[in-house]
Amino acid sequence: MSSEERRRAVLCAIVEGYVSTSEPIGSKALAARPGLGVSPATIRNDMAALEEEGLIAQPHTSAGRIPTDKGYRYFVDHLAASSLPGAHRRAISTFLSDAVDLSDVVERSVRLLSQLTRQVAVVQYPSLRESRVRRVELVRAGLDRALVVVVSADARVEQAMVMLGDSPTDDVFERVAREANEAAEGLGSAALERALDEWAARPGQVSWARAVADAVLEGARGGTVERVVFAGTSNLVRADAGLEQDAIAPVLEALEEQVVLIRLLHEMARESDDVAVRIGQETHHEAFAKTAIIAAGYGPGGDGGSLLASLGPTRMDYPGTMAAVRAVARYLTKAVAA
Amino acid sequence: MSSEERRRAVLCAIVEGYVSTSEPIGSKALAARPGLGVSPATIRNDMAALEEEGLIAQPHTSAGRIPTDKGYRYFVDHLAASSLPGAHRRAISTFLSDAVDLSDVVERSVRLLSQLTRQVAVVQYPSLRESRVRRVELVRAGLDRALVVVVSADARVEQAMVMLGDSPTDDVFERVAREANEAAEGLGSAALERALDEWAARPGQVSWARAVADAVLEGARGGTVERVVFAGTSNLVRADAGLEQDAIAPVLEALEEQVVLIRLLHEMARESDDVAVRIGQETHHEAFAKTAIIAAGYGPGGDGGSLLASLGPTRMDYPGTMAAVRAVARYLTKAVAA
DNA sequence: AATTGGCACTCAATCGTGATGAGTGCCAAA
DNA sequence: TTTGGCACTCATCACGATTGAGTGCCAATT
Numbered sequence: 010m011s012s013e014e015r016r017r018a019v020l021c022a023i024v025e026g027y028v029s030t031s032e033p034i035g036s037k038a039l040a041a042r043p044g045l046g047v048s049p050a051t052i053r054n055d056m057a058a059l060e061e062e063g064l065i066a067q068p069h070t071s072a073g074r075i076p077t078d079k080g081y082r083y084f085v086d087h088l089a090a091s092s093l094p095g096a097h098r099r100a101i102s103t104f105l106s107d108a109v110d111l112s113d114v115v116e117r118s119v120r121l122l123s124q125l126t127r128q129v130a131v132v133q134y135p136s137l138r139e140s141r142v143r144r145v146e147l148v149r150a151g152l153d154r155a156l157v158v159v160v161s162a163d164a165r166v167e168q169a170m171v172m173l174g175d176s177p178t179d180d181v182f183e184r185v186a187r188e189a190n191e192a193a194e195g196l197g198s199a200a201l202e203r204a205l206d207e208w209a210a211r212p213g214q215v216s217w218a219r220a221v222a223d224a225v226l227e228g229a230r231g232g233t234v235e236r237v238v239f240a241g242t243s244n245l246v247r248a249d250a251g252l253e254q255d256a257i258a259p260v261l262e263a264l265e266e267q268v269v270l271i272r273l274l275h276e277m278a279r280e281s282d283d284v285a286v287r288i289g290q291e292t293h294h295e296a297f298a299k300t301a302i303i304a305a306g307y308g309p310g311g312d313g314g315s316l317l318a319s320l321g322p323t324r325m326d327y328p329g330t331m332a333a334v335r336a337v338a339r340y341l342t343k344a345v346a347a
Numbered sequence: 348m349s350s351e352e353r354r355r356a357v358l359c360a361i362v363e364g365y366v367s368t369s370e371p372i373g374s375k376a377l378a379a380r381p382g383l384g385v386s387p388a389t390i391r392n393d394m395a396a397l398e399e400e401g402l403i404a405q406p407h408t409s410a411g412r413i414p415t416d417k418g419y420r421y422f423v424d425h426l427a428a429s430s431l432p433g434a435h436r437r438a439i440s441t442f443l444s445d446a447v448d449l450s451d452v453v454e455r456s457v458r459l460l461s462q463l464t465r466q467v468a469v470v471q472y473p474s475l476r477e478s479r480v481r482r483v484e485l486v487r488a489g490l491d492r493a494l495v496v497v498v499s500a501d502a503r504v505e506q507a508m509v510m511l512g513d514s515p516t517d518d519v520f521e522r523v524a525r526e527a528n529e530a531a532e533g534l535g536s537a538a539l540e541r542a543l544d545e546w547a548a549r550p551g552q553v554s555w556a557r558a559v560a561d562a563v564l565e566g567a568r569g570g571t572v573e574r575v576v577f578a579g580t581s582n583l584v585r586a587d588a589g590l591e592q593d594a595i596a597p598v599l600e601a602l603e604e605q606v607v608l609i610r611l612l613h614e615m616a617r618e619s620d621d622v623a624v625r626i627g628q629e630t631h632h633e634a635f636a637k638t639a640i641i642a643a644g645y646g647p648g649g650d651g652g653s654l655l656a657s658l659g660p661t662r663m664d665y666p667g668t669m670a671a672v673r674a675v676a677r678y679l680t681k682a683v684a685a
Numbered sequence: 686a687a688t689t690g691g692c693a694c695t696c697a698a699t700c701g702t703g704a705t706g707a708g709t710g711c712c713a714a715a
Numbered sequence: 716t717t718t719g720g721c722a723c724t725c726a727t728c729a730c731g732a733t734t735g736a737g738t739g740c741c742a743a744t745t
Contacts, residue, residue, distance in 0.1 A: 012686095012687070033737090035736065035737050036738080037737075049689090051689070054687090056738090069697065070694095070695050071695055071737050072736080072737070072738090073738095143484070144484055148500070158504050160486055162486070240603060241603075242580060243597070243599035243600045243603070247596060248592065254584065254592065255586070258582075260581075261580050262581045350716075373708050374709080375707080386719080387719095388718050389716085391710075392717085406726095407724090407725065407726065408708085408709070408724050409709065409723090409725045410707080410709090410725085411708065
């Protein structure tokens with residue numbers, strides 16, 4: 010093994026050691042490890058070089074080394090894809106096999122992922138592709154408001170409240186409701202838009218027809234809300250997790266906020282078509298500065314898909330977590346396709 | 348003031364002092380307070396009596412006293428209803444005034460409540476009363492499964508997946524879908540049940556008609572799922588919150604679990620028609636042993652209503668939190684009635 | 686040029702010690 | 716019943732000494 014190779018091995022050993030013990034790793038402890046049969050002094054030289062490169066650091070003078078964000082990054086980039094333990098594999102298939110509907114699938118997945126990784130799991134609801142409208146239903150919900158319900162051909166139901174700005178009689182309301190359905194039924198995308206535009210612009214049409222048409226279009230597109238569900242937030246506060254008390258509250262806040270997280274996940278999805286990893290500072294968010302996020306897309310490729318992720322302290326089991334995220338993403342893809 | 352009254356005043360002062368400083372309160376500090384003009388020695392006597400009654404305790408010999416669960420209970424029971432700061436009142440009305448639909452109202456409420464109380468807020472989705480079926484829609488979602496969508500007259504949409512145990516042709520499926528809607532349309536409660544029973548039992552009916560009928564009935568009843576949303580979990584880990592690190596993870600787990608919390612809230616709603624309070628051990632749950640829960644019903648009285656709550660460490664500002672919970676419940680009642 | 690053993694040095698963590706003082710319980714006096 | 720006095724307890728803090736893990740550097744070795 011060349012000295013270059015050994016330096017790399019030393020880095021990996023430091024990462025693995027620190028992740029499993031959560032304590033800085035010294036040269037002596039490393040030398041005792043089987044695998045790299047060299048003396049502590051040699052390892053010290055390698056460590057000095059690695060520190061020079063900014064891959065490891067020491068918390069204080071007389072302590073061992075811990076990986077920096079950059080060190081973790083190197084480790085992750087030079088990682089052979091590891092496989093999932095058989096027990097986990099079985100857990101996934103049994104967990105997801107008897108889900109009854111979409112929200113059930115999503116909820117089971119997020120719980121499963123949090124259990125497999127012992128981290129916080131995040132699953133974004135699938136952003137469903139545009140599809141044909143099966144039926145439009147208008148339900149009166151007060152004098153001047155109505156609920157628009159769109160049932161699409163691929164078995165989704167979207168609803169939205171619209172303000173009428175007007176108090177139509179029941180007769181008028183019923184007629185508009187019937188017409189809206191007739192205009193939209195069976196159509197999709199461009200044809201749907203044309204039909205609804207025409208309908209809303211008919212002479213003598215009620216003033217709120219445009220609002221209804223927009224609601225139907227939005228419903229057909231799968232809604233604008235990008236919902237995200239979590240599980241396993243308690244893993245953040247586990248004593249062995251390695252996040253200081255002060256670092257936890259901002260993370261929980263950011264998770265509840267959602268918007269920051271969703272944008273981050275989108276960025277990550279764009280830059281990799283397998284599993285994407287952001288470590289510490291790479292998240293570019295103060296709240297996540299001490300955490301790492303491992304994300305993967307699921308569902309049909311292209312824009313139709315959606316995202317899931319695992320979030321934990323930078324000191325996490327990267328190979329294991331990446332394998333779990335990849336596996337759940339794969340199963341979830343199957344589950345939503347069915 | 349009689350000695351009995353003073354003892355009560357001492358207890359209240361201890362609670363208030365401990366809540367605001369999060370440190371045990373000594374006799375000297377109490378005597379310095381204006382209000383009860385007696386010497387530290389007298390207060391010590393009162394304290395001994397209060398400790399005898401189990402209302403206060405001392406963490407260690409040479410420390411001041413802190414309230415026990417029982418002490419907090421006494422304090423809460425003998426509390427004059429306090430009113431909400433004007434700023435909070437304004438916050439409530441502006442926060443809720445421009446909500447667009449039910450889930451928006453619920454989400455705004457839970458955020459608002461967590462901000463007002465600086466605790467974890469929990470809001471249960473309104474369990475809506477049974478109502479007439481406006482329309483039933485069956486959407487095929489695979490060879491042997493279908494989505495049943497029930498739109499009710501009061502502007503709700505419920506959906507459920509049913510397994511057909513059979514792979515009907517599209518023609519048959521369409522016919523059954525039409526018939527199911529005809530059978531259910533416009534009916535409610537008993538009449539609906541009768542009509543669906545008759546429909547499902549018709550000679551020559553498909554085998555899965557019963558499953559569809561059940562799904563429709565359940566949808567009309569508002570579904571069985573009782574969803575709960577949270578906000579402000581980061582407040583649990585705030586350093587000044589007063590929960591030890593180890594106590595936090597179980598709480599987060601229990602919140603995610605939901606089922607325990609929901610049952611607890613139901614119990615609480617039953618025992619009080621104003622604001623109900625459970626303190627520490629009174630929750631009868633290990634996870635909540637160090638927390639207090641303040642719950643109130645909202646929505647129309649009787650079974651139609653639902654619940655919201657605030658959860659935090661037992662060392663919390665009870666009057667303030669109770670006032671906030673009460674106020675949000677009141678506004679929320681208005682919001683869902685509209 | 687790379688590796689190794691030796692050695693002095695640094696510094697966090699640990700422990701023991703003593704001082705401090707907040708707070709108590711008890712008792713006798715008012 | 717209240718109060719002042721007083722001895723007692725015990726967590727907390729500050730100080731110092733010790734320990735030991737781990738390092739950096741250098742000269743010797745391969």
